[in-house]
Amino acid sequence: MARAPADEGPLVLVVEDEALFAKVVHRYLRRAGYRCLVCATLADAASQLAATPPDLILLDMRLPDGTGLDFLGVCRT
Numbered sequence: 001m002a003r004a005p006a007d008e009g010p011l012v013l014v015v016e017d018e019a020l021f022a023k024v025v026h027r028y029l030r031r032a033g034y035r036c037l038v039c040a041t042l043a044d045a046a047s048q049l050a051a052t053p054p055d056l057i058l059l060d061m062r063l064p065d066g067t068g069l070d071f072l073g074v075c076r077t
Contacts, residue, residue, distance in 0.1 A: 009033040013054035015045040015071065017063050025058065042066045049075065 012029050016022040017040045029036040037054065039045040042065045048054075057075070061068040 009035050010055040011035045011037065011052065013045060013048060013057045014038045015042070015057065015063065015068070016040065016060045018060075040064070042071050045071060 059068040
């Protein structure tokens, strides 16, 4: 199975404040052919969501500036 180049695959937004975990997830997604953006806060994720809507969001539930459930409200608007 051929993998899409990392700049052409579906876009995944990873919202994760633990740097090591975010790095590992990012690496695996890129190897699988996904484009990947990582944000460590809800504020950064909301800005990214407005600028470039992703195909998928992987969302941590505990972040420095709120919960993943808070972010879901932003996604609906």
